Amino acid sequence: WRIDVDHGTTARLIQHVGALLAPAPDGLHIAYRRDSEIMIADVDGKNERALCHPCYAGWFMVWSRDGTQLVVQDNSVRWENALFLLDVQTGRMKTLAHFDRRIEGMDWTTDGAGVLICMTRFDMNGPTETGQIWHVSVPTGETKQLTHDPTGFSGLIGATPDGLALLAIRTHPPPGPWERMIGFFGIDPGPDGIPGTVMLHLKK
Numbered sequence: 001w002r003i004d005v006d007h008g009t010t011a012r013l014i015q016h017v018g019a020l021l022a023p024a025p026d027g028l029h030i031a032y033r034r035d036s037e038i039m040i041a042d043v044d045g046k047n048e049r050a051l052c053h054p055c056y057a058g059w060f061m062v063w064s065r066d067g068t069q070l071v072v073q074d075n076s077v078r079w080e081n082a083l084f085l086l087d088v089q090t091g092r093m094k095t096l097a098h099f100d101r102r103i104e105g106m107d108w109t110t111d112g113a114g115v116l117i118c119m120t121r122f123d124m125n126g127p128t129e130t131g132q133i134w135h136v137s138v139p140t141g142e143t144k145q146l147t148h149d150p151t152g153f154s155g156l157i158g159a160t161p162d163g164l165a166l167l168a169i170r171t172h173p174p175p176g177p178w179e180r181m182i183g184f185f186g187i188d189p190g191p192d193g194i195p196g197t198v199m200l201h202l203k204k
Helices: none
Strands: 021-023 029-034 037-042 049-052 061-063 069-074 081-087 093-099 102-108 114-120 132-137 143-145 155-159 165-171 180-187 198-203
Touching (some): 029 061, 061 102, 069 102, 081 102, 081 114, 102 165, 114 155
Antiparallel strands (some): 021 029, 029 037, 037 049, 061 069, 069 081, 081 093, 102 114, 114 132, 132 143, 155 165, 180 198
């Protein structure tokens, strides 16, 4: 649906859309899941086409900054996750990285060099460790843990346009009530332009 933010009027654009909905950086296209397909269409719902079928698809999917690729999460194996790179033009998909943790949100870095993700490890009884922020380089898949916070984070919303901060969801204190707070993380890009040290600034 399209919703007018000034008047609240709605218009239906596309039917049979799954959990994923990812707007492209150019503001002209959207990608979304439909059953075992990943679809792309114009923002007005026209020119709909399948990027791949069948294809891996989980809860999260984000566009590269230049709009040429999608990083797609696959959570078909319980308690495990994989990330795949999907070429928007060809529909070809290749493995980027594999984890024995659950992904709780992700976004591309502003420089396009990688993906920032929030992950935590679960078993049948719930989380077994606190969620942390990680960096996955594209296209190598090299993975680096950025935060080692004892309280941890329960989700990642996205990066600011300047790439210097992340908006994430913090659960405090573990393992007590799931009180959610918003955390801002200032990132020092470092000499190589890849996020390194992370400073946490909490705001209730």
